[in-house]
Amino acid sequence: MSRLIVVSNRVPAPDRPPQGGLAVAVRAALQERGGVWMGWSGQSSGEADPGPLKLFEEGQITYALSDLSERDLSEYYNGLANSVLWPLCHYRIDLTDYSRRDAEGYFRVNRLFAGRLAPLIREGDLIWIHDYHLIPLAAELRKLGITNRIGFFMHIPWPAPDVFLTLRWARHCCVR
Numbered sequence: 001m002s003r004l005i006v007v008s009n010r011v012p013a014p015d016r017p018p019q020g021g022l023a024v025a026v027r028a029a030l031q032e033r034g035g036v037w038m039g040w041s042g043q044s045s046g047e048a049d050p051g052p053l054k055l056f057e058e059g060q061i062t063y064a065l066s067d068l069s070e071r072d073l074s075e076y077y078n079g080l081a082n083s084v085l086w087p088l089c090h091y092r093i094d095l096t097d098y099s100r101r102d103a104e105g106y107f108r109v110n111r112l113f114a115g116r117l118a119p120l121i122r123e124g125d126l127i128w129i130h131d132y133h134l135i136p137l138a139a140e141l142r143k144l145g146i147t148n149r150i151g152f153f154m155h156i157p158w159p160a161p162d163v164f165l166t167l168r169w170a171r172h173c174c175v176r
Helices: 021-033 070-089 100-120 137-143 170-174
Strands: 004-010 035-044 054-058 061-068 126-130 150-153
Touching: 004 021, 004 100, 021 035, 021 061, 035 070, 035 100, 061 070, 061 100, 070 100, 100 137, 126 137, 137 150
Parallel strands: 004 035, 004 126, 035 061, 126 150
Antiparallel strands: 054 061
8 A cells, every 4th residue: 555645734743632633634544554744843943944854753654844934934824825825715805915925935835845745755655735835736746756646635615716816826826
């Protein structure tokens, strides 16, 4: 059986119980099947480079945790993900606060995650990407030559196409 590779914005520390139904279900699936859970550690590296990926083993699960710099958190997480995509997915275009800098940070962090994840992927692994924080991650993995099956899951509503296409980069990144 192939391993499951789950990528989510935030990954609970291996020594702490997961909070919320989705995290509990992801951990259970990984415990049963074996695999990797990769994402943000919840920690900031300050102004410095995020440093190396932190790997932890617990049973059949490898946790691959990445810190993010304050710039990453500002542009990727608080910026485009939560100041543009979250309101957009909830039909609150009036709350969106788009900036080119935040969009660049969002794509930069998705490239960072792809580059950190790629060496951990084995032939036959199934990759399962979660949520609006990581929309471009599959495309970034493909650019790195990853040919594994990739699934994507949104746990919030996806907006109608005319609402989503109000984003300047939507056609470039997601419409083929």
